[in-house]
Amino acid sequence: MLATLLCFNFLGGLYMSFLSHLISGVSLGSIYAIIALGYTMVYGIAKMLNFAHGDVIMVGAYVCFFAVSRYDMPVIPSILLAVAACTALGVFIERLAYKPLRSAPSLAVLITAIGMSYFLQNSAQLLWTSNPKVFSSVVGNGSVKFFDGRLSISYNVIVTVLACIVIMSVLTWFTGRTKMGKAMRACSEDKDAAQLMGINVNATISMTFAIGSALAAVAGVLLCSVYPTLMPTTGSMPGIKAFTAAVFGGIGSIPGALLGGTLLGVIEIFAKAYISTQLSDAIVFLVLIIVLLVKPAGLLGKQVQEKV
Amino acid sequence: MLKVEGINVYYDAIHAVRQVSLEVDDGEIVTLIGANGAGKSTILRTISGLLRSGTGNIYFMNESIRAMPPHKIVERGLAQVPEGRRIFLRMTVEDNLEMGAYTQKSDGIGGDLERVYTLFPRLKERRKQVAGTLSGGEQQMLAMGRGLMSRPKLLMLDEPSMGLAPILVEQIFSTITEMNREGTTILLVEQNARMALSIAAKAYVLETGHIAMQGDARELAVNEDVKKAYLGG
Numbered sequence: 044m045l046a047t048l049l050c051f052n053f054l055g056g057l058y059m060s061f062l063s064h065l066i067s068g069v070s071l072g073s074i075y076a077i078i079a080l081g082y083t084m085v086y087g088i089a090k091m092l093n094f095a096h097g098d099v100i101m102v103g104a105y106v107c108f109f110a111v112s113r114y115d116m117p118v119i120p121s122i123l124l125a126v127a128a129c130t131a132l133g134v135f136i137e138r139l140a141y142k143p144l145r146s147a148p149s150l151a152v153l154i155t156a157i158g159m160s161y162f163l164q165n166s167a168q169l170l171w172t173s174n175p176k177v178f179s180s181v182v183g184n185g186s187v188k189f190f191d192g193r194l195s196i197s198y199n200v201i202v203t204v205l206a207c208i209v210i211m212s213v214l215t216w217f218t219g220r221t222k223m224g225k226a227m228r229a230c231s232e233d234k235d236a237a238q239l240m241g242i243n244v245n246a247t248i249s250m251t252f253a254i255g256s257a258l259a260a261v262a263g264v265l266l267c268s269v270y271p272t273l274m275p276t277t278g279s280m281p282g283i284k285a286f287t288a289a290v291f292g293g294i295g296s297i298p299g300a301l302l303g304g305t306l307l308g309v310i311e312i313f314a315k316a317y318i319s320t321q322l323s324d325a326i327v328f329l330v331l332i333i334v335l336l337v338k339p340a341g342l343l344g345k346q347v348q349e350k351v
Numbered sequence: 352m353l354k355v356e357g358i359n360v361y362y363d364a365i366h367a368v369r370q371v372s373l374e375v376d377d378g379e380i381v382t383l384i385g386a387n388g389a390g391k392s393t394i395l396r397t398i399s400g401l402l403r404s405g406t407g408n409i410y411f412m413n414e415s416i417r418a419m420p421p422h423k424i425v426e427r428g429l430a431q432v433p434e435g436r437r438i439f440l441r442m443t444v445e446d447n448l449e450m451g452a453y454t455q456k457s458d459g460i461g462g463d464l465e466r467v468y469t470l471f472p473r474l475k476e477r478r479k480q481v482a483g484t485l486s487g488g489e490q491q492m493l494a495m496g497r498g499l500m501s502r503p504k505l506l507m508l509d510e511p512s513m514g515l516a517p518i519l520v521e522q523i524f525s526t527i528t529e530m531n532r533e534g535t536t537i538l539l540v541e542q543n544a545r546m547a548l549s550i551a552a553k554a555y556v557l558e559t560g561h562i563a564m565q566g567d568a569r570e571l572a573v574n575e576d577v578k579k580a581y582l583g584g
Binding site for chain 2: 228229232239242
């Protein structure tokens, strides 16, 4: 009798810890998904990999950090300020560094993007030093308890997952239902044809950078709420992982970014919990390699369409 | 309505269009015929602003459009149905048409949609379908309907009969005539010279980038040189 009870308790504990890992995985994955959206939308329309995207996240987190801790601004206006700053930064980067290369070979654009990434990191170091700042969570560190306290879900997790759901729904509506969103899809399919419809392709590309960078700001705030160490290199690794997530899900596809991001987050947390903390990143990238070997266009990737 | 004066277009070192001038008057059907690679599409792409001519000028409704971005040219009422149709394969038929009306106010396109559906009833049946699933003929209808959605004063059609079965070619050409009767001026680029000359008022014959002959379409259709080169003797 006692043995059975103990056994149930033990299994229950295993189940609860599994559930709690799964929840943190989904939460981390939601952040990756929000970042991956920026990569995937820009790739879909400008056909370029904006490797500076990760560093825009870092800038967003710094703006929010300073607004809250130095200027004592309330949380919501601080986040909005970060969003506005990143939107402007994203549009500015595109105008300054990528637009002049619109018809240049893709390698030149790629190298420019990597250069822009280092430029942002080093500018941040110059402005804000490389001393880590301690970011305090925008929603506080409380949590909601379930099953007599055996499972606790932090406010961070709840807000992150909700933010991801809201962003995904709004973007799906935007690209599927609005004229501007449809024009973005038209541009991503055929830029010349889109121009012949009277769509201003340059304005559409700017718009895409604006949306992607605004999302990067949100991701930066959410990321630093969970992992509070803020440094000029903070955006770099999540940026690369989110890029991985975008490729994993199928670059250019919005649902792919969601799927890829979530899976990547869950794999990473499970690898940390059940295999090895040190190896978790290696495992994440190993999974990516395997998926790409089997499905080169990613999980939801569109195969290049043949002309009928 | 459209006046092209001495344009030259290069692809890197290749001189694709040499000193081309042409004119389209209000209400006309004008055709530009010539062999594959003669530079017909290049001329249309240049008029639409996708390519640039270093010399000469292009006037539409007495306004120079030579340096204008493509979307501004569409706003002026000069639209193009490009070669190879170039419809948005992953979007629905109706979304494609809506993109055609991008320069129009969203709430005012209902009438234009009806007009396109009257011209092409097949498109109405398939309006919720993804365009990539349409047959070649239906895709051409969609491309033409999409071109009409911007309410163009002048519509340029690039090889609308390409790759279509003879019966569909007939249908496409009769639709072009109908669009013209409803008030749209047409500049038609074709390899099917016989059909093009039969509906056009005026024609230009393009040879390796320059205009070799021009004149009344009916006269060109009986011209010995044209017959030999483009009408199969």
